[in-house]
Amino acid sequence: MRKNIIFLLAMFGCLLFWGQPILAANSTIPSEGDVLPEITLSVPQNTNEKDYLGIKEKDAFKVSQIKARIVILEVFSMYCPYCQKEAPLVNELYQIINERPALKGKIKIIGIGAGNNPFEVEVFKNKYNIPFPLFPDASFSIHKSVGEVRTPYFFVIKINVDGSHKILYSKTGSIQDPNQFLNSILKIAGLKEEG
């Protein structure tokens, strides 16, 4: 009896120890008010995209280093029918932002292709004439770090002057109406158009 208990306690300890990395890899979806897990992306080769993001780094950068007050991050897959339907709406959102001088340069959009390699991301980009940078996540590592969200998934991140950041919006599914979506983001962010 006593030996049994010691053995079980030892197993219990081993399991706890062994369980740590597995549980850590399977994180939950970051929600509003949270900080985004550290997502490192390759600096785009395309100079227009690099300029759009306003990053000074040469090889890799973090989402929080994007030069913007707000970053809209879409997790998509070129294989996902919903993301295909969503693409024109997100393009429209990009256009609306760029047509408003007070917002242009302050709100940036990026896409992360869950399970998509560079070729697949390029197919998606060309098919829908996507004007903002898309990044491949062929190994699903970013997808896993954000809790294996269903696609399309949108994170809206507020970047503070001191470099810190906070998630303002974290939801699966369509943005529906790009104008309303933008207005609601501006409201949550407390970002004035004049500001």
Added chain:
Amino acid sequence: MLHKGKLYFIVISIILALFSSVTIAYSLSEQFKGKIYSPGTLKPIDSIVKLKVGDRAPDFSLPAVSGEKISLNQYLGKKNIVISFVPAAWTPVCSDQWPGYNIIKNIFDKNDAILIGITVDNIPTLYAWTNEMGNLWFPVLSDFWPHGAVATKYGVLRSDGVSERALFVIDKKGIIRYMDVHDINQRPYLEVLVKELEKLGQ
């Protein structure tokens, strides 16, 4: 002191918790939310190869979801043909493979090729499932009855009655120029198929 039963209970709960936290990596489209049955990880390939590159592709005639009958021979001399067998409707990898092909019609057109999708599911199932994908530009055929007859001819029927995840690229003369009986758990790389199409398109 903890009761022995209680300890067993704790250990078993932990083991269960660990198992449930290990998931297969694939992204699920919001479109199919709650409608996809996960079969777990399957034996990668479970059939015996019958055909090889250079062989004539066996002819077939099967009903399409659209109502017409489609045969391989109707395209001979006119188009290069890609046949995509997928294992089953409403399963994880298959549910996004065809939506991917659905946005590269231009690549098929450029290489004078058409695509034929085949599963062993019946027409009503295929109808409901493919409707979730949006409008598909290619025909989807049902190899339901006699069950898996075409999959059998192509050597891609698995022992449990579903087909492999397999691609056959066939030239205008009806000769198999590329084939890939893929690991059923994984989606074939798109660029490999595109490269094979481009070889035929030249």
